Amino acid sequence: xxxxxxxxxxxxxxxxxxxxxxxxxxxxxxxxxxxxxxxxxxxxxxxxxxxxxxxxxxxxxxxxxxxxxxxxxxxxxxxxxxxxxxxxxxxxxxxxxxxxxxxxxxxxxxxxxxxxxxxxxxxxxxxxxxxxxxxxxxxxxxxxxxxxxxxxxxxxxxxxxxxxxxxxxxxxxxxxxxxxxxxxxxxxxxxxxxxxxxxxxxxxxxxxxxxxxxxxxxxxxxxxxxxxxxxxxxx
Ligand SMILES: C[S@@+](CC[C@H](N)C(=O)[O-])C[C@H]1O[C@@H](n2cnc3c(N)ncnc32)[C@H](O)[C@@H]1O
Numbered sequence: 001x002x003x004x005x006x007x008x009x010x011x012x013x014x015x016x017x018x019x020x021x022x023x024x025x026x027x028x029x030x031x032x033x034x035x036x037x038x039x040x041x042x043x044x045x046x047x048x049x050x051x052x053x054x055x056x057x058x059x060x061x062x063x064x065x066x067x068x069x070x071x072x073x074x075x076x077x078x079x080x081x082x083x084x085x086x087x088x089x090x091x092x093x094x095x096x097x098x099x100x101x102x103x104x105x106x107x108x109x110x111x112x113x114x115x116x117x118x119x120x121x122x123x124x125x126x127x128x129x130x131x132x133x134x135x136x137x138x139x140x141x142x143x144x145x146x147x148x149x150x151x152x153x154x155x156x157x158x159x160x161x162x163x164x165x166x167x168x169x170x171x172x173x174x175x176x177x178x179x180x181x182x183x184x185x186x187x188x189x190x191x192x193x194x195x196x197x198x199x200x201x202x203x204x205x206x207x208x209x210x211x212x213x214x215x216x217x218x219x220x221x222x223x224x225x226x227x228x229x230x231x232x233x234x235x
Contacts, residue, residue: 031107032181035075037082037119038126039175040208043226044082047171048090051203051228055170056095058201058233067099070169070197072160073177074103077114077153078123081145083173084152085131102165104158111157117145160190168199179210187213195219201233 001012016022038044052067059067071080080103087099105111124132124143136143156165160178178190194204195218204219206212206227212219219229 028107032176033075033107033110035078035123035176036126037078037085037124038128039078039082040226041126043205043208043228044086046223046226046228047083047205048086050223051171052086052091053094055201055203056091056097059097059170060095065097067097067171068167068169069099069101070165070172071101071103072164072172072174072194074105074114074155075110076119076123077103077117077145077155078119079103079173079175080114080153080155081117081135081149082127084149085127085135087152088149089131089134099152101153102156103153104156104160104165106157106159106161108157111155114153114155117150119143119145160193161186164193164197167197168202169197170199170202171205172198172202173205175205175207176210177207179206179212184213195231198231200231202231204229204231 001008004012004015006012006015016026055067059065069080069083071083074080080101083101091099103114105114119136119142121141121143124136127135132143135146135149137146138144158165160174161182172194174194178187182190191213198204203222206229208227210227212229219231222228222230
């Protein structure tokens with residue numbers, strides 16, 4: 001309102017009615033972009049110790065060599081880079097499989113920050129000490145993600161309300177976005193799209209304080225406390 005020199009909310013509403021493009025501006029101002037590396041440690045522990053070994057075994061049984069991840073609403077890259085660290089520091093020695101990560105966000109500023117990979121101490125404070133040492137280069141008070149982790153993640157500017165990356169995924173993380181900020185109707189619509197992108201037997205992780213909309217999912221609880229769901233193998 002200040003930028004447009006409008007007096008009050010009523011004046012802004014009427015400006016919106018007359019200027020369709022303003023909706024995009026408003027939409028861009030409504031995003032919450034907070035994230036952290038290793039956010040909700042227990043979730044990442046279950047992913048490392050239980051979910052990924054099982055997904056890898058399942059892929060091996062059908063002769064698939066690549067495990068595919070999608071991080072939806074990836075903010076500045078904290079979530080997909082945490083996955084890359086888990087793979088390199090926990091999983092890699094136990095499998096000959098490879099992995100790939102696509103990370104999407106509707107906010108171009110976030111995508112550019114993610115590609116840049118520069119973080120403040122508060123973003124990385126949850127990470128195990130060893131990973132911090134191995135995964136970043138410190139310059140002044142900033143931490144730069146190392147190129148060997150960066151190379152695993154492909155960042156794409158995309159709005160989950162009307163698009164999803166091509167292909168199928170073994171693991172999709174959609175945390176602290178759709179199931180917090182969207183209407184129930186939109187949650188159901190997006191969930192359908194997410195499910196269609198999961199391989200049979202694949203897993204969906206939502207935020208630890210989130211719930212799936214009632215009566216809509218074919219997914220079953222896998223690790224209920226960590227909000228990890230699984231698509232049936234015959235799904
Ligand atoms: C609160 S952050 C969550 C980040 C991360 N998933 C986590 O849990 O730490 C939500 C992210 O979703 C992005 N976002 C908001 N609306 C979106 C949309 N319609 N499509 C894709 N990303 C969106 C925001 O830009 C922001 O980066």
